[in-house]
Amino acid sequence: MKQSDLFRENADNCLQLAERAGGEPAFRRYRRMAQGWSALAFEQDWLDGEIKPIGDRKEVALHD
Incomplete structure (x- = not known):
């Protein structure tokens, strides 16, 4: 099991x-x-x- 999955179990x-x-x-x-x-x-x-670093992600525009 991945470490991040263990962290998610703890959150749950x-x-x-x-x-x-x-x-x-x-x-x-x-x-x-x-x-x-x-x-x-x-x-x-x-x-x-x-997951990609924030700078490598495409910006998503939010519209009202």
Whole structure:
């Protein structure tokens, strides 16, 4: 299993813990942890060469 997949599993686990959290502070804490794990997974994919650096990506224009 790739390292980034393990990070995504950790993010999913944190989201599950957030759903079962006993209060708002715990909910927010688990959500922030999930965001951190997701960011690590994205970074690992970049380090592994699975995604292009931002400068090499085509810009996508968003229209209202």
